Amino acid sequence: MAYRSLEECLLDLEKNGQLVRVKEEIDPYLEMAAVQLRVYEAGGPALLFERVKGSRFRAASNIFGTLDRSKFIFRHQLDQVRQVIRLKNDPMAALKHPLKHIGAGIAAINALPLRNPASRPVLYEEIKISDIPQIKHWPMDGGAFVTLPQVYSEDVDHPGIMKSNLGMYRIQLSGNDYVQDREIGLHYQLHRGIGVHQTKANGKGQPLKVSVFAGGPPSHTVSAVMPLPEGLSEMTFAGLLGGRRFRYCYRDGFCVSTDADFVITGEVYPGENKREGPFGDHLGYYSLEHAFPLMRVHKVYARKNAIWPFTVVGRPPQEDTSFGELIHEMTGDAIPNEIPGVKEVHAVDAAGVHPLLLAIGSERYTPFLPTKRPAELLTIASHILGTGQLSLAKFLFITADPTNRLSTHHEEAFFRYMLERIDLKRDLHFHTETTMDTLDYSGSGLNSGSKVVIAAYGDTIRNLDTDLPDCVRTLPGLSNAALIMPGVVAIQTRKYIDASTTGEEMRLMNDHLNDHLGALQGTPMLIWCDDAGFTAKNLRNFLWVTFTRANPANDIHGIAAFTRNKHWGCEGPMIIDARVKPHHAPPVETDPAIERKVDRLFAKGGSLHGIA
Numbered sequence: 001m002a003y004r005s006l007e008e009c010l011l012d013l014e015k016n017g018q019l020v021r022v023k024e025e026i027d028p029y030l031e032m033a034a035v036q037l038r039v040y041e042a043g044g045p046a047l048l049f050e051r052v053k054g055s056r057f058r059a060a061s062n063i064f065g066t067l068d069r070s071k072f073i074f075r076h077q078l079d080q081v082r083q084v085i086r087l088k089n090d091p092m093a094a095l096k097h098p099l100k101h102i103g104a105g106i107a108a109i110n111a112l113p114l115r116n117p118a119s120r121p122v123l124y125e126e127i128k129i130s131d132i133p134q135i136k137h138w139p140m141d142g143g144a145f146v147t148l149p150q151v152y153s154e155d156v157d158h159p160g161i162m163k164s165n166l167g168m169y170r171i172q173l174s175g176n177d178y179v180q181d182r183e184i185g186l187h188y189q190l191h192r193g194i195g196v197h198q199t200k201a202n203g204k205g206q207p208l209k210v211s212v213f214a215g216g217p218p219s220h221t222v223s224a225v226m227p228l229p230e231g232l233s234e235m236t237f238a239g240l241l242g243g244r245r246f247r248y249c250y251r252d253g254f255c256v257s258t259d260a261d262f263v264i265t266g267e268v269y270p271g272e273n274k275r276e277g278p279f280g281d282h283l284g285y286y287s288l289e290h291a292f293p294l295m296r297v298h299k300v301y302a303r304k305n306a307i308w309p310f311t312v313v314g315r316p317p318q319e320d321t322s323f324g325e326l327i328h329e330m331t332g333d334a335i336p337n338e339i340p341g342v343k344e345v346h347a348v349d350a351a352g353v354h355p356l357l358l359a360i361g362s363e364r365y366t367p368f369l370p371t372k373r374p375a376e377l378l379t380i381a382s383h384i385l386g387t388g389q390l391s392l393a394k395f396l397f398i399t400a401d402p403t404n405r406l407s408t409h410h411e412e413a414f415f416r417y418m419l420e421r422i423d424l425k426r427d428l429h430f431h432t433e434t435t436m437d438t439l440d441y442s443g444s445g446l447n448s449g450s451k452v453v454i455a456a457y458g459d460t461i462r463n464l465d466t467d468l469p470d471c472v473r474t475l476p477g478l479s480n481a482a483l484i485m486p487g488v489v490a491i492q493t494r495k496y497i498d499a500s501t502t503g504e505e506m507r508l509m510n511d512h513l514n515d516h517l518g519a520l521q522g523t524p525m526l527i528w529c530d531d532a533g534f535t536a537k538n539l540r541n542f543l544w545v546t547f548t549r550a551n552p553a554n555d556i557h558g559i560a561a562f563t564r565n566k567h568w569g570c571e572g573p574m575i576i577d578a579r580v581k582p583h584h585a586p587p588v589e590t591d592p593a594i595e596r597k598v599d600r601l602f603a604k605g606g607s608l609h610g611i612a
Contacts, residue, residue: 001076002243005121006215006261006307009073010048010060018045018069022607025051028059028144030594033137033312035601035608036061037590040312040319042612045069048307055133059308063218067325073218077243081330084232084240111239113161113246120249120258121303122216128181129173129300132262133308138280138588142289143175145279148309150213150224151186152255153197156204161248161255165193166234168224171212171264172276176289185276186210186268186293189438198268198293207267210295211254215261215309217242225323227331227388241330252298261306266295280588283352283548284315287439288585290446314588315544316349324349339387341380343401346408347390350540351547354392354437358408359384363400363457372458374398374427381453385431392437395547397454412485412539419464419487419524422456424558425569429453432553441585442551450553462487465522472523476508482536488525490542492532496579499554506557509575513559517572520559528577535578549578 003009013019026032026049039047039062046069049059064070071078134144149171154164169192172178172185188194194210201208213220219242223234235246247258254265273291281287311319324347336342341362348356361380363372377398384390384398397418399406406417429452436442436449443449464487472481472489480492493505513520527546529535535545550556555577558570601608 003073003217003219004244005217005259005303006060006309007305009063009218010046010307013046013063013069013073014048016072018072020045020047020607020611022047022049022601023051024601024607025053026598026601027053028055028133028135030136030139030591031598032059032061032133032135032310034590034594034598036310036312036319037314038598038602038612039608040065044608044611052133052308055131055308057131057133057302057306057308059133059135059310061310061312062319063309064222064311064322064326065319067322067329070222070322070326071329074222074241077219077241078330081237081241085331111236111245113233113235113239113248115161116249117247117258119247120256122256122258122260122263122301123251124304125302127300127302129184129264129297130181131300131302132173133310134174135308135310137312138286138314139591140278140286140586140588141175141280142172142275142277143178144173146171146173146212146214147311147313148214148221150216150220150257150260151188151194152211152213152257153194153208154255155197156201156206156208161235162233164233164235164255165197166224166238167193168221169194170276170279172279176275178274178294182297183274184264184266184295184297185274186295187276187279187287188292201268202270205270207269207296209254209267210265211256212264212266213257213260213262214264215307216257216259217244219244220246220257220260221309222323222326226327251301254298256301261303262308263301265298265300267298268293268295272296278585280312280314281439282313282316282318282320283355283439284544285441285548285585285587288441290438316352321349324353339380339383341376342384344408345384345390347393348411348543348547350411350543352440352544354389355394355440355442356543356547357384357390357393357396358411358414359396359398360401360406360408361398373423374455374457376400377455377457378429378453381429381455385451385453391435392440394436394440394442394449394451394550394552395454396451397456399455400457411543415488416464416486418454418456420460420462421458422454422524423461424524424574425562425571427454427456428556428569428574429455430553430556430568436551440548441583442549442555442581444551444554449551452552452556462521462524464524469516469519469523471513471516471519472526475512477505480532482532484527484536484542485539487523488527488542489523490527490529490532490535491575492529495530496577496581498582502577506575510559510561513572517560520572524573526573526575528575528579530579546576546578549580549584550576 170187559572
C-alpha cells in the first residue's frame with residue numbers, strides 16, 4: 001500500500017488490529033518512554049498517544065516494533081525492493097533475464113523524487129520547537145530528543161536532491177545551553193554523509209543548510225537508516241520502498257519533504273558547537289556530554305493534525321532491533337557480495353550491535369599449509385574491519401565451516417564451534433591505538449580504543465567443560481563463579497580499581513591457575529565481571545556485559561601469557577575483564593516511580609489493559 005502520510009499508515013495498522021490508541025493524558029517526561037519500553041518488550045502493537053501533556057500534537061511509537069509489522073507495512077513493495085538491491089549487487093542479472101527483472105527497473109524509475117508537487121501538506125502552519133512533544137526518555141537525558149529524525153543535507157559543490165544525504169542522526173531539542181526555539185543540537189560524526197557536507201561547507205566559510213524531517217510515509221524513516229548500495233539515493237529508495245515518489249520543494253533555500261508531519265530547517269555555521277547529551281543510547285549506557293554541531297533554527301513547519309513519531313533507544317533489544325531485522329530482510333546477502341570470501345557477517349544486537357561481529361568466511365589457503373589454521377580468514381577479517389560501519393567493531397570472531405551447517409545468528413552454537421577450535425597461543429590478533437565508536441566508553445578516550453580479531457579454524461582440539469573446574473572454585477578472592485555456557489565461566493572477585501591493581505590481581509590469578517593448565521583445557525574463556533550470577537543468567541546478559549564493557553587491548557588477559565615477535569598469546573584460558581571501570585558511562589535504568597505511574601494504563605479500564 002502506498003501511504004501518503006504517517007496517519008494513513010497508522011489507520012491501516014489500526015484497521016488490521018496492530019495499533020492501540022492511548023486515550024489518557026500522558027506526560028512526555030519519562031512516562032511515554034516507559035510505556036513504549038513495556039509494550040515493545042511484550043511484542044505489543046503500535047501506539048498512538050492522543051493526549052500528550054504540554055503539546056497539542058499527537059505522538060506515535062512502536063510503529064516498527066516487530067519484524068512482522070514492518071513487513072506488513074511494506075507488504076506490497078518488499079519483493080521489488082529485494083529485486084532492485086540484488087540488481088545493484090549483480091547488474092548482469094538484468095541482462096541475462098531481462099523480462100524477469102523488468103518490474104524492478106520500472107519500480108526504480110517510478111521512485112525518482114518529485115519536485116514541487118501541487119500539494120504541500122507540511123506547510124500547513126509554522127510552529128515553534130517547543131510546540132513539539134518534548135519527550136525525555138531516560139532520567140539522566142540532557143533534554144528532549146528526536147529519536148526518529150530524517151536529517152537532510154546537500155553537497156555545497158553538487159547541490160540537488162540526487163547528491164544529498166538523508167541520515168538518522170540524533171537531535172537534541174531542548175536542555176543544556178540551547179536557546180529555546182532558536183537552537184538545537186546535532187549529534188553526528190564527521191565521516192558520515194552530513195559530516196562530509198559540513199566539512200565542505202566549512203572549507204568555503206559558509207553555513208550548511210540542514211532540514212530535519214519527522215513523520216511522513218514510513219518508508220522515509222526506513223530510508224534514513226538503510227545502508228544503501230553506491231549510487232542509490234535515500235530519497236529514491238524511500239519512493240521505491242513506499243511505492244510513492246518522494247515529494248519535496250524548497251523554502252528559503254531549504255529542502256522540505258512535503259509529505260512529512262514536521263520539518264525543522266536551520267543552519268550549521270563553521271566552528272559553532274555546544275554540549276550535547278547525555279542520552280540513553282543503543283549500547284545500554286548513556287552517551288555523555290560532548291561538543292557537537294549547533295543548528296540555528298530557521299523555521300519549523302507542521303501539517304494539519306500532525307503526528308510526532310518517536311522510539312526509545314536503550315539496552316537491546318529495542319525497536320531499532322526490528323529496523324536491523326528489516327534491513328537484513330531487504331538486503332539479504334549484500335555483505336557477502338561486497339566482501340569476497342565472506343559467507344555471513346552478524347552484528348550481534350544483544351552486544352549493542354557495533355561492539356561484536358561474528359563472521360563465517362572461506363578458508364582456501366589451507367591446502368598449501370602444513371596444518372589447518374586461519375589464513376584466508378585473516379585477509380577477510382581485515383576487509384570486514386575496513387568496510388563501512390563494520391569498522392566500528394571491537395571484537396570480530398571469524399571462522400570457516402566446510403559443512404555449511406554453522407550460522408552466525410545462532411550465537412551460542414557459534415561460540416562453541418569457535419572455542420572447540422581456538423588455539424589461544426596463535427589465534428588472537430590485536431589492533432591497538434585505533435578508533436572506536438563514539439558511543440562506546442570502554443576505550444581509552446572518546447573515539448579511541450582497540451580491536452581484536454579472533455580467528456579459529458581446523459579440527460576440534462578440545463572438549464568444552466560443562467561444569468566449573470575445581471581450580472576456579474578455589475581462586476583467591478573469589479566471590480562467585482558460574483558457568484555461562486560450555487567452556488565459558490563468569491568469575492566475580494572485587495570491583496575494578498585501576499590498571500595497577502588489575503596487574504596484581506592477574507599475578508595472583510596466574511600463580512593459582514598456572515599449575516592447572518591441563519584441568520583448564522576445556523575452559524578456554526573466563527569472564528571477569530561484577531556479578532557472575534547476572535552475567536551467566538542467560539546468553540543475552542553474557543553478550544551485553546562482556547562485549548560492551550571491554551576494550552580488547554586493555555582488558556584481555558591470559559593465564560601463562562606471553563609475547564613473541566610482537567604477537568600476544570596465552571597457554572591457558574583467555575580472560576576478558578568485563579568489570580565496570582571508572583571511565584565507563586552509566587547504564588540506562590528506568591525510574592521505579594515512573595513505572596508505577598504508568599501502571600494505570602495497563603490496569604483494568606486502561607487503554608493498554610491486557611497488552612503487557
